[in-house]
Amino acid sequence: MGSCVFPVFIGLILLQIHKISECHKIEVTPDSGTIIEFSKKAGHGLDCSVCKEEGPSETCNSSLKLTEAQPTNVTFNCSQPGDVFNVAIKQEIDCSTTDCSIIAVHPDSTRFLEFTRTFNWHLKVQSGKMFQLDFPSPGMRQIKPSESCPDKHTYIITTYQRVGLTNIGSFCRNGTISRIQVLYKGRVTLEVPKGTDLNPSDIKVSMGPAATGVVEMDVKLPRGAFSVDFFTPDYLTGYYDEQKMKWNFAVKPMHNFTVRFQHYIPPECQKKTVMCDYALGDKTSFTVAPTETQPANKQGDFSLTLTNCDTKKVANVSGLSLNFNVEVFRSGTPYLCTVDLRNEEGLSLQIENKNRESYCEMSLNSVMQEKIVVPAGTKADLSFFDCPVQDLQLTATKVIDCPSVSARDATGPSLTIPTLDLNLPVPLHQFTWLLRLRDQSTVDLMPPKGSSLHQSVPDKQCNERVSLLISETEGSSIGQFCSAAEGTIQKIQIKGNVSITVTPNNIKDLSQEKGPFLNFGISPEITENVIYTVSPLISGPMYLATPNWPDGMNPSSSASWIITIPQEYKAELLFSNVSKPKCDSGHTEVSIGPLDSQGQTQSWREDQSFTGPVVQQQSFYLNMSNCEPKSDRFAVLSKISLQKEIKKFLSIILAIVGALLLLVIIAVIVVCVIRKRKNKPNNNRSSIFMPRGKPVLPGNASFPKTRADNESHVYASIDDPTMYGHLVDKNQPAEVDSGAWSNGHQVDAYCPFQGPMDSVPAATDSSAEYSLDRREGDAFQPFLNPPNTFNLPKPRSPLILQGSLGFEDRRMMDNALNTFKSVGDINPIRLSADESKLQPQMDSDLDSYPEPEYEESV
């Protein structure tokens, strides 16, 4: 078949009606290839004639045939020729010689309204083939030949056979027959009574396949209960030819069909018998006699081929006549269940059929519904008829009336999905909690213990099992979240009623997810609409999206983020995607400031350009408020990355120099004191060094060293026996890699090292720091020796200094003295914490060990 479509209009005729006294005059111009014929209706006398004007003369007769495609004046000598004459409009479509593409047949609708019109399309294809008629949806419906169609548009299909004319059948529009194929040569007739507007179907004509019988029909049976009748050719007058006729039925899934032969007149066969061959699907086929029971309660597409026998066409010999009926109906039985929500406060259920094509019928308490809603606190009987589970969507909503903020316990239960005892094999597709507030207060949403929330943004989407859509009072979304191990949001506070909808991400049935999904509490009203409490991850950037992102924030609404920055880190905030509105009234504002409200605050309006990265050294807030926009929207996506604070060398050096100076002064004093009392065994002296005499002193925090260097040997290298061994016997070779110990010098004898050894990583220092050991002669040289500036001889540092160092450390977290913390590590802090414990121990150490070694060293 070609693809082009030739519309063929029949009766596109220029027509003028002049009413001259009792006469009608019509100017008619037939289309090319079209014949127009006026003929008297049967039973009318000769009291009216149709005349054709030929120049000055006219010829009148009881009929008139116009074949030329030229204007012709036609007159009638009666006032209402439509009562006497019919008009037949004929067209021939010959597919036997030409390459016959699909032809759309469409009669013109306006002409000859006062006549009964008969349109005839004469169709012819190559012999041995069938001509094919395709009917647009809805298709055709067969009626008894004696009937006429309700819309007065009756189509009659006739075929010219060897034995003469055979009436295939009469058809009306709006039916189930989508295609009729007829043997070789025939005619389609459309009859429209006078006064009826023509409202024709487009019929497509084409050359069909090789002949299989006299007629073949394709029928598409509709869904639901339906019954349709078919009639054999020449119904009631009898069909005599030994031919086949075939019907192909398309049956919708979930339907059974039953065939009944309602009226059967058997032909008188000379040879053979009439047979009904059924084919079910592709595989099953069987043959039954017309008098036997026809298939019933079967499923699937099927075809019926009726083969007539050889019959002699004689007046008193009957031919074949069959009227059969095909009925379709649902195959399934309803699934019944009961839902009892009386024990689940505030819980309601909705069940929806998502497949419009399905034959699913749902009823609630025996009333058929498009969508089932079981209200909270009720019990309902549900029935499902032919409802494939995968087409159904079950959603549940639980309304929680929150405790008042003034209530003693303003914490709600955690949000978990209750067990839905439904007996219903429908997966739970969505669960919504509506948190309703009694008063002007705030809902605090917290992730369940051990997790935090993560907001799904295009750059970092939720890929957990479920997603939580959090929305404000009027259903405007705040965002899509999930509960994740690597989340950043610790709390979301929302002013007003809140809805939380959990939907599955990569699972099918939510009812298996028991949660808890969130915890919630009620707190007093906040000024912002939403406040997030977030802790950015060290491991990667986090994104902050304004509520409803990427759509705009609600007009005149505000959001705030309280961002906690861990110590030793700074945050870099970048507005990575900003959409600014034109404001009708007010301004949008974005402001950033440190939480302790001492630092500098920065802010921008929509008419200013948002600057590049903003660096915050401490925990800060980010507030955004929208104006009343005239156009466009306010939506901001910000990105926060944490970076380890880079030390400020200058301040560190200054601090170290300061500490050194202090040490030098102290050392000088000590030296003076020692020199004064030299040669006298002196407990006092030792006391100077005893203090938590850790090598943890400022000097210990030798700046250039990295933490790794310092920590590396601490515990590994020192073990008590070794140390004690040293202390007892200085000649024993040291097994410790620290130069200080291996040298076994007097320094080793310092008591202070013993006490805290276990609890404090005292030996944090590498050999370099113990340069003191090498300076046997004069312990205090290093202080004056510039190269040793950073290698402070801690053992000699007095107690006071250490204590103060511990405190300083805390005050100067962000400052240069961090260095001490990182290099000397926790020592100063631990020392002070352990002070009380260590003190006595050291004292005893002091007592037990006399100071000869020390004496030597000095």
Ligand SMILES: *[C@@H]1O[C@H](CO)[C@@H](O)[C@H](O)[C@H]1NC(C)=O
């Ligand atoms: C119309 O003309 C025919 C013959 O031409 C005549 O027999 C007939 O009576 C006429 N009818 C009327 C109504 O004049």
Ligand SMILES: *[C@@H]1O[C@H](CO)[C@@H](O)[C@H](O)[C@H]1NC(C)=O
């Ligand atoms: C009138 O029509 C009939 C057939 O309808 C025909 O036999 C007859 O010759 C026609 N008469 C005239 C005068 O044309």
Ligand SMILES: *[C@@H]1O[C@H](CO)[C@@H](O)[C@H](O)[C@H]1NC(C)=O
């Ligand atoms: C038909 O008649 C009208 C006048 O009644 C005339 O103008 C017209 O030319 C005629 N048409 C033909 C084809 O004779």
Ligand SMILES: *[C@@H]1O[C@H](CO)[C@@H](O)[C@H](O)[C@H]1NC(C)=O
């Ligand atoms: C077609 O027929 C069905 C019943 O068979 C009827 O409900 C429907 O209205 C009809 N449609 C038209 C366009 O006539």
Ligand SMILES: *[C@@H]1O[C@H](CO)[C@@H](O)[C@H](O)[C@H]1NC(C)=O
């Ligand atoms: C048919 O009618 C003829 C006479 O009209 C008669 O001879 C013949 O038997 C009849 N056949 C049958 C089958 O009735």
Ligand SMILES: *[C@@H]1O[C@H](CO)[C@@H](O)[C@H](O)[C@H]1NC(C)=O
């Ligand atoms: C439809 O047919 C199937 C088998 O063909 C049968 O099991 C089922 O009961 C039938 N349904 C009805 C409603 O009869």
Ligand SMILES: *[C@@H]1O[C@H](CO)[C@@H](O)[C@H](O)[C@H]1NC(C)=O
């Ligand atoms: C929350 O919902 C309840 C019930 O629908 C309503 O009465 C109340 O006004 C709402 N509160 C707010 C702040 O919208």
Ligand SMILES: *[C@@H]1O[C@H](CO)[C@@H](O)[C@H](O)[C@H]1NC(C)=O
């Ligand atoms: C900003 O976000 C919107 C919404 O997701 C997106 O369409 C747009 O491409 C983004 N623009 C940039 C510059 O990333």
Ligand SMILES: *[C@@H]1O[C@H](CO)[C@@H](O)[C@H](O)[C@H]1NC(C)=O
């Ligand atoms: C920013 O938001 C926080 C939290 O709501 C609020 O405490 C603070 O006052 C706001 N700051 C500004 C400048 O609006």
